[in-house]
Amino acid sequence: MAELRGALIGCGFFAVNQMHAWRDIAGASIVAICDRDPERLKIVGDQFGIAKRYTDAAELFAGESLDFVDIATTAPSHRPLVEMAAAHRVPVICQKPFAPTLADAKAMVGACAQAGVPLMVHENFRWQSPIQAVRAVLDSGEIGTPFFGRISFRSAYDVFSGQPYLATGKRFIIEDLGIHILDIARFLLGDVSVITTRTVRINPGISGEDVATMLMDHDSGAISVVDCSYATKLATEPFPETLIEIDGSDGTIRLAQGYRLTVTGKSGTAITDVSPPLLPWASRPWHNIQESVVAIQQHWVDCLAKGIEPATSGADNLKTFALVEAAYAGAASRQPVQLDTLL
Numbered sequence: 001m002a003e004l005r006g007a008l009i010g011c012g013f014f015a016v017n018q019m020h021a022w023r024d025i026a027g028a029s030i031v032a033i034c035d036r037d038p039e040r041l042k043i044v045g046d047q048f049g050i051a052k053r054y055t056d057a058a059e060l061f062a063g064e065s066l067d068f069v070d071i072a073t074t075a076p077s078h079r080p081l082v083e084m085a086a087a088h089r090v091p092v093i094c095q096k097p098f099a100p101t102l103a104d105a106k107a108m109v110g111a112c113a114q115a116g117v118p119l120m121v122h123e124n125f126r127w128q129s130p131i132q133a134v135r136a137v138l139d140s141g142e143i144g145t146p147f148f149g150r151i152s153f154r155s156a157y158d159v160f161s162g163q164p165y166l167a168t169g170k171r172f173i174i175e176d177l178g179i180h181i182l183d184i185a186r187f188l189l190g191d192v193s194v195i196t197t198r199t200v201r202i203n204p205g206i207s208g209e210d211v212a213t214m215l216m217d218h219d220s221g222a223i224s225v226v227d228c229s230y231a232t233k234l235a236t237e238p239f240p241e242t243l244i245e246i247d248g249s250d251g252t253i254r255l256a257q258g259y260r261l262t263v264t265g266k267s268g269t270a271i272t273d274v275s276p277p278l279l280p281w282a283s284r285p286w287h288n289i290q291e292s293v294v295a296i297q298q299h300w301v302d303c304l305a306k307g308i309e310p311a312t313s314g315a316d317n318l319k320t321f322a323l324v325e326a327a328y329a330g331a332a333s334r335q336p337v338q339l340d341t342l343l
């Protein structure tokens, strides 16, 4: 099969990882890039040897014949760009957070469905190899039926120097990072019916909340706690590790700092090192996230080839996005929020 011809829109901080990953992936390559900032366009174009460069996405779609487009801009531009891709019948990947509001997200899913265009949200955390290792243990049946989970991300890593916009939005940790951890909770324990949330801001230099604690009822009957913080100073900084505790009817899973996986189940206790590989272009501590970018982009290419829906399709991501909206609503009202009122 001929290589898929892709274009990348948004050549900022995170897009560099996506460009590295596209070079590693069989079956697709990036033939054109777009950024409204000519400086970013030049930096990424020169680094990856891409000659076709556009400062206007409309000109990109008009000028190129594309098999897919990869949108790596920040959320405010996602809806117009996804709708532009749908109008040109170009399959589309869109970075998280999928949109500024759930109403926008639903409209984007609708536009792609109506155009018959595949849509995947770049929700990559569930593709991290330690998280996939936890999923594999659950699938093996070793710990029986899960009844409790804690999915935890606590750090004091300075994310603001690389992503200064994170310090200025009214919303911060749930929308930016919690969205991944909520998605992991869905991936491991299934969909959610009710969420209760408390948030607080510790860092006086930012506008949004930097600590969030969420309690969720899953349709499976399991209960989980999702807790996120960028105000937690630890002896050894864990960024960007997600730590996991799952209790099941026949045992337990613990994914501890340092990528140490302990499984106690039907066949005893096993301790494994599930550290992600350090790809040649990757850099610690981001290598965990960087590896997952390759995995999700390869998944996209495989799904396009087979004509099947990606795991984090737009439709699937509405359920993760609804958790974000519900968390903010519940933090404001201090009341539990039912998810079926939003979806």
Ligand code: NAD
Residues within 6 Å of the ligand: 009, 010, 011, 012, 013, 014, 015, 034, 035, 036, 037, 040, 055, 057, 072, 073, 074, 075, 077, 095, 096, 097, 122, 123, 124, 162, 163, 176, 289
């Ligand atoms: P950034 O601001 O560094 O880069 C965004 C780029 O998009 C900028 O260069 C900007 O000029 C360009 N842009 C914006 N609107 C445009 C438009 N309409 N047309 C063309 N170009 C446009 O942002 P970033 O830190 O790279 O983040 C991008 C997205 O990636 C965000 O949504 C962020 O949440 C997400 N992100 C995801 C992960 C992950 O692990 N999945 C990690 C970090 C960031």
Ligand code: 89Y
Residues within 6 Å of the ligand: 159, 163, 176, 177, 180, 240
């Ligand atoms: O933007 C965020 C993301 O998606 O992963 C980590 C991050 O870069 C900072 O919280």
